Amino acid sequence: MIVAENVTKEYKMGEVIVRALAGVSIKIEEGDFVVIVGPSGSGKSTLMHILGALDKPTAGKVLIDGEDISEMDDWELAMLRRKKIGFIFQNFNLIPTLNALENVVIPTEPLPGDKTKYDQRGIELLKMLGLGDRLLHKPSELSGGQRQRVSIARSLINNPEVIFADEPTGNLDTVTGNHIVEIMRKLNKEEKKTFVIVTHDQSLLDYANKQVFIRDGKIEKQTKKKIIKN
Amino acid sequence: MIKLSFLNLFRRKSRTFLTLLAIAVGVASIIVLVSLVDGVVADFTEVFEQFQGLIVLEKGAADVPFSKLDRSFEHKLEKINGVKVAIPEIWVLPNKIDGQIPEFSLATVMVYGLDLDKYHVSSGSGWIAEVEKGSFIRNSDTDSVVIGKKIAEDYDKFVGSVLDIDGKKYRVKGIFAGQSEFIEGVIVMPLEAARELADLDADKVNSFTVGLTDPSKDKQIAEQIEFIYSDDLQALSMSQYSEQFGEIFGSLRLLVWAIAAIAAVVAGVGIINTILMSILDRTAEIGTLKATGWTNENVFMMIMYEALSIGILGGIIGLILGFMVDLFLASILNINFLITVPLLLQAFLFALFIGLIAGIYPAYRAVKLDPIEAIRSG
Numbered sequence: 107m108i109v110a111e112n113v114t115k116e117y118k119m120g121e122v123i124v125r126a127l128a129g130v131s132i133k134i135e136e137g138d139f140v141v142i143v144g145p146s147g148s149g150k151s152t153l154m155h156i157l158g159a160l161d162k163p164t165a166g167k168v169l170i171d172g173e174d175i176s177e178m179d180d181w182e183l184a185m186l187r188r189k190k191i192g193f194i195f196q197n198f199n200l201i202p203t204l205n206a207l208e209n210v211v212i213p214t215e216p217l218p219g220d221k222t223k224y225d226q227r228g229i230e231l232l233k234m235l236g237l238g239d240r241l242l243h244k245p246s247e248l249s250g251g252q253r254q255r256v257s258i259a260r261s262l263i264n265n266p267e268v269i270f271a272d273e274p275t276g277n278l279d280t281v282t283g284n285h286i287v288e289i290m291r292k293l294n295k296e297e298k299k300t301f302v303i304v305t306h307d308q309s310l311l312d313y314a315n316k317q318v319f320i321r322d323g324k325i326e327k328q329t330k331k332k333i334i335k336n
Numbered sequence: 337m338i339k340l341s342f343l344n345l346f347r348r349k350s351r352t353f354l355t356l357l358a359i360a361v362g363v364a365s366i367i368v369l370v371s372l373v374d375g376v377v378a379d380f381t382e383v384f385e386q387f388q389g390l391i392v393l394e395k396g397a398a399d400v401p402f403s404k405l406d407r408s409f410e411h412k413l414e415k416i417n418g419v420k421v422a423i424p425e426i427w428v429l430p431n432k433i434d435g436q437i438p439e440f441s442l443a444t445v446m447v448y449g450l451d452l453d454k455y456h457v458s459s460g461s462g463w464i465a466e467v468e469k470g471s472f473i474r475n476s477d478t479d480s481v482v483i484g485k486k487i488a489e490d491y492d493k494f495v496g497s498v499l500d501i502d503g504k505k506y507r508v509k510g511i512f513a514g515q516s517e518f519i520e521g522v523i524v525m526p527l528e529a530a531r532e533l534a535d536l537d538a539d540k541v542n543s544f545t546v547g548l549t550d551p552s553k554d555k556q557i558a559e560q561i562e563f564i565y566s567d568d569l570q571a572l573s574m575s576q577y578s579e580q581f582g583e584i585f586g587s588l589r590l591l592v593w594a595i596a597a598i599a600a601v602v603a604g605v606g607i608i609n610t611i612l613m614s615i616l617d618r619t620a621e622i623g624t625l626k627a628t629g630w631t632n633e634n635v636f637m638m639i640m641y642e643a644l645s646i647g648i649l650g651g652i653i654g655l656i657l658g659f660m661v662d663l664f665l666a667s668i669l670n671i672n673f674l675i676t677v678p679l680l681l682q683a684f685l686f687a688l689f690i691g692l693i694a695g696i697y698p699a700y701r702a703v704k705l706d707p708i709e710a711i712r713s714g
């Protein structure tokens with residue numbers, strides 16, 4: 107469970123201070139499917155990075171399973187991300203020289219022990235995502251939707267509790283985008299994975315059990331609801 | 337991780353290639369230069385080691401051709417305890433052989449005149465190598481010479497051929513083989529014949545080769561000679577001679593390594609540049625790796641592996657290149673290169689070391705990359 111209390115994030119640009127987040131409080135519970143929407147520059151990505159232990163707040167608290175990330179050093183944060191958190195990005199951020207399977211298992215590369223079990227899991231994940239026949243394809247040999255599925259598999263390889271996705275459909279057409287969100291929803295339902303999706307695409311709100319509207323670094327509205335789309 | 341590092345190198349093939357080349361050339365030049373120096377040293381040492389005894393020169397003379405001594409020292413030296421024989425010698429650098437100016441090389445042509453009868457009596461100290469063809473000569477064979485194999489080859493001589501040295505004709509009586517080119521570039525003739533060539537006064541010689549009853553006492557007896565004739569003579573034991581020689585070439589070897597060090601800095605800067613550029617290209621990727629739980633140490637190691645791979649690959653290419661250049665030069669220049677395992681190992685470790693050192697800064701820079709900035713840039 108992730109709890110953010112009155113989180114502020116400021117960037118110093120010379121003399122000017124940019125306030126990306128101005129007192130955000132939010133709670134993410136196990137099994138949630140959270141969709142955070144807001145206009146460009148509203149602070150969505152910043153919030154996601156802080157909730158995902160990639161960045162620290164300027165003020166306020168972020169507790170991940172009860173632990174305050176402000177008090178962790180780089181190594182502890184890396185370990186936390188390694189064990190509990192997965193990321194999906196708008197640009198997929200796949201490594202062009204590696205094939206699909208290698209890209210999926212890259213987070214496990216520093217881990218000790220037998221690599222074949224990670225390969226096994228990587229193959230399973232790719233099969234589950236319908237890429238069983240694309241294991242050895244390079245990212246350049248895959249379509250956008252396929253690339254995003256590879257990056258979903260990568261986010262799942264460490265079996266994390268929470269997966270954060272920043273504009274996961276931003277580079278995809280509507281049909282492919284919907285397909286990707288439906289995959290996430292399925293993982294949410296069947297594997298009990300928590301998802302936090304950041305987007306400016308209002309249509310994704312239909313999938314969420316928790317809707318968050320953000321503007322100018324503040325939460326405008328937060329609603330819990332029944333999921334409309336499945 | 338090693339595979340990823342390796343693959344990363346081949347993203348920008350031409351850039352990596354140039355860096356590899358810089359290191360390979362550095363390593364190859366170390367091998368070629370050092371093996372050349374070592375080869376020359378080995379050749380000389382072999383010559384020295386064949387002879388156990390002393391060389392007595394005029395005090396202050398840099399080498400035998402510049403030394404001039406009274407022949408009377410022959411008897412004075414033989415009176416010294418432990419001296420078996422003192423053989424007077426005259427050395428001449430000929431101006432023309434068969435009308436041609438001899439080619440200048442490390443194994444240059446030398447005329448060596450000595451008291452041959454005395455040499456025979458003392459049954460030789462091994463200085464003049466074994467005669468392969470024909471026979472050896474005596475003092476009475478005034479118009480005859482025995483020549484080294486290299487001279488026989490270079491001037492196309494057989495036993496019985498006539499050799500023209502500075503306008504005088506000599507008959508080749510024998511051809512000897514030595515263990516090195518230095519010996520095989522020597523023309524041996526009786527002392528008095530060499531005197532004529534050298535245009536030296538009747539009571540003068542260049543040097544003495546001194547045979548000892550106990551060769552292991554060479555340094556002691558050398559000191560004794562220099563003490564008794566402190567105004568006139570210097571005595572060098574062959575072991576000293578070769579040590580001195582070794583020192584000169586030791587510093588030459590050092591110079592070669594210094595040149596290599598400069599090459600290393602250039603190559604090192606090349607590696608740093610190559611990897612920094614590649615990190616710049618991969619900012620988003622490195623950020624993603626961090627986001628997925630790679631620690632700073634993991635990222636550091638990945639970059640270090642890349643730098644090391646360049647070092648290792650460049651080193652291997654350099655070894656092969658150096659080896660081939662040696663083979664090629666040896667085949668066209670008739671020089672002996674001495675490639676030793678320690679040399680190969682040193683040159684290789686050197687490349688590895690450059691890779692290691694050059695990797696540190698880029699690896700540090702990669703660690704310092706802010707994952708968020710990095711991801712945003714993607």
Ligand SMILES: Nc1ncnc2c1ncn2[C@@H]1O[C@H](COP(=O)(O)OP(=O)(O)OP(=O)(O)O)[C@@H](O)[C@H]1O
Pocket residue numbers: 117118119124125126144145146147148149150151152153306
């Ligand atoms: N490193 C930084 N330095 C200065 N300002 C920054 C930095 N990162 C973000 N900001 C600012 O913080 C604000 C929020 O940025 P953020 O990326 O979170 O917005 P966003 O909601 O994700 O926008 P988008 O939908 O365009 O991705 C913006 O005004 C942005 O300019």
Ligand SMILES: [Mg+2]
Pocket residue numbers: 150151152272
């Ligand atoms: Mg954003």
